[in-house]
Amino acid sequence: MSFRNDIAEGLSGDQKRLPSKYFYDAEGDRLFQEIMKMPEYYLTNSEYEIFSTKATEILEAMGINSGEFNLVEFGAGDGFKTKVLIERMLDAGARLNYAPIDISADVLAQLKNDFQNDFPSLNIEPQNADYFAALEKLGSISDLPKLILFIGSSIGNFSRDQSIEFLSSLKTKLTTGDKMLIGFDLRKNPRVILDAYNDKQGITKAFNLNLLKRINTELGGNFDLEAFDHYPLYDPETGLAKSYIISLKAQDVFVEACKTNFHFAAGEAIHTEISRKFSIEEIEHIAEKSGFNVVEHFFDCKHYFVNTLIELD
DSSP states (O other): OHHHHHHHHHHHSSSEEOOGGGGOSHHHHHHHHHHHHSTTOHHHHHHHHHHHHHHHHHHHHHTOTTOEEEEEEETOTTOHHHHHHHHHHHHTTOEEEEEEEESOHHHHHHHHHHHHHHOTTOEEOOEEOOHHHHHHHHTTSOSSOEEEEEOTTGGGGSOHHHHHHHHHHHHTTOOTTOEEEEEEEBOOOHHHHHHHTSOTTOHHHHHHHHHHHHHHHHHOBOOOGGGEEEEEEEETTTTEEEEEEEESSOEEEEEGGGTEEEEEOTTOEEEEEEEEOBOHHHHHHHHHHHTEEEEEEEEOTTSSEEEEEEEEO
């Protein structure tokens, strides 16, 4: 019901928009995994480097010594990078339980099977939920210290106010000693950023347009994907990367589940996603306003990306 309602509302406004969380059906999951392998998509390699080379430093900065803790991950995806972090932490003697959280049941099932094969002794308890629903579940997790992972620059999908609201809400679910490791994509050469969202192979285009295909499949839409295009842009003044679907002609699209014809003018845009890029000053401002202290920043060698460890103020 929420998918139908969100689509109906999003396509009815003066500025059409579709929530980015609906990218992730089975095909969307597959395409995003392809995106993460693209040479232009520097975010994956940058964070992978951080986890590969600095997992022990992250563990030390947590300050729990050899104690047991819960590793809770929002938006776990396929766990590709997290697997490296867990492997390095286990090699360093860490005792952890892993709770991956994601809105995609398909990708969680794949993750659980993969991790159980690689780490047979690891206690893993996947949770199929969105970020905000998952916040309510944190209180039911044991009293062990928690490290919350919010990686992959997922926080960049929020506005600044939403970031502060999200972290402030999260704070109420945490206790003294709990920490959070957040991935932030840093400001850099705009061409490097734009290429990550507009690859020559057309994978990001297919990922964006798959949202229209999902509406066709699940809601009885008749979108002609050939009549729409993918258009990304990046504003270096604001640090905002945005993605749009553009109607290539004047057209009407009927969605059976909504019982509605939606009109699109030639050149009309459907906003699908933002991906904010940050300065260190912005990161520290967000942490402070949310009631957290910055423990340490962990950078890749190019300083394209940072994983920031924060704790309760």
